Each structure stands twice: as C-alpha cells, then as structure tokens.
Amino acid sequence: MNSRAESTSQGSGPQNLAARHRSRHAADVEDLLATALNDAASRAWAGGTARTPRLGVDVVDTDILARQLSSRIGAEFTHRIFTDTEIVDCRGMVPKFATRWAVKEAVSKAIGTGFRDGLTPKAIEVLTAPDGSIRVAPSRGQRWPLDASTWRWTVSAAHEGRVAVAVVIALS
Ligand SMILES: CC(C)(COP(=O)(O)OP(=O)(O)OC[C@H]1O[C@@H](n2cnc3c(N)ncnc32)[C@H](O)[C@@H]1OP(=O)(O)O)[C@@H](O)C(=O)NCCC(=O)NCCS
DSSP: OOHHHHHHHHOOSHHHHHHHHHHHHHHHHHHHHHHHHHHHHHHHHHTTSOOOEEEEEEEEEHHHHHHHHTSTTHHHHHHHHSOHHHHHHHTTOHHHHHHHHHHHHHHHHHHTSOSOTTOOGGGEEEEEOTTSOEEEEEOTTOOOGGGGGGSEEEEEEEEETTEEEEEEEEEO
C-alpha cells in the first residue's frame, strides 16, 4: 500500500470518510459482480439447473478388434455392434471403428448400467460432426436407461498404435 492510500484509509476528516464510503461501495459492487459472475459460470456449466456430472472411459485394442471384424462372423459382429451410419462413416478403418466401440462402452459406464437394462452397443450411435468431433445419440427407435439421452454429453476419443481410447462426460 502506498503512503497516499494509507493516509486515505486511516484518516478521519470528512474527505477521508467520503473516500472510505466510496471504497466500501466499490467493494460492495465488486462482491456483487463476483457473485453474479460465479452464478453465470455455474449456470453455463450446469445448463441452468443443478446437474450431476458422470464420467465414462474405455480402451480398445485395435488388433483384437481387427481380428473380430475380419473373422468368419465379422459381418454379423459388425452389424450387432454398429449402426449402418457408423459402418458407412468408418469405411473399413479399424482405428475409427475402435474409437466408436470405446465411446459406446464409455457411454454405458457413464450411464452406470454397462450393456444391461436394455442398453445395447447398437442403441448408442456415435456420429462424426463436420469438424471431426464426436457426438452420441440414441440410435433410431432406441431408448437409453434412466432417460440418459436427455443428459448433456461431451465425448473425446483418440487412437495411437494398437490403443483406442474414449472418455465421456455427461451432466444428468
Ligand atoms: C461395463 C462393461 C461394458 C465394461 O466391459 P469391459 O470392456 O469388458 O471391461 P473394461 O475393462 O472396459 O472395464 C472394466 C471396468 O469397468 C468398470 N465398470 C464395470 N461395470 C460398470 C458399470 N456398470 N458402470 C460403470 N463402470 C463399470 C469397472 O471399473 C471395471 O473394472 P474392474 O472389473 O476392475 O472393476 C461390461 O461390464 C458390461 O456391461 N457387460 C454387460 C454384459 C456384456 O458383456 N455385454 C456384451 C454385449 S456386446
């Protein structure tokens, strides 16, 4: 604190009282703005209501998946796990199938059921946005347990070498 500020805060004349009043007012305004900012940040994060964050993660070995996809029952396996849209989107690219498979498992963990209670891998459709990012939605005519399709979902995935990984966060 500099000496001028010190004399202002410690003096007792009418001018100093006015300055103290102003600084109290400024502090009140600062508090008010900080509270409003925090509220806005919380609303932006939680979408305006109190929501519970849920997390799901999964890793897939691309070599194992490649063997499953090209096995004698590969076509049946592919159509049991992936929707027609996903199959077209992945165009035979194993790492892309692998990230989609990892996303489906991660979503099942974030919901908390795994592939039970009516949730199947094919009921979770993994869509590629024009910018390359991933979205998830119930496949046509499918419902997710706990009404989880109404949650706000954020997905991230990656692949390197034999490993594909996905992380999902949902606000329920
Ligand atoms: C959840 C599930 C999809 C994960 O299966 P997985 O790929 O074999 O296993 P992962 O290595 O990826 O994950 C295992 C971890 O997931 C977590 N997990 C298991 N069930 C979970 C659930 N319901 N919710 C959240 N996390 C769960 C556990 O931490 C587990 O580790 P642990 O066994 O050391 O405790 C699986 O447990 C499941 O739902 N099975 C249902 C029956 C089935 O096999 N269906 C196949 C249909 S194709």
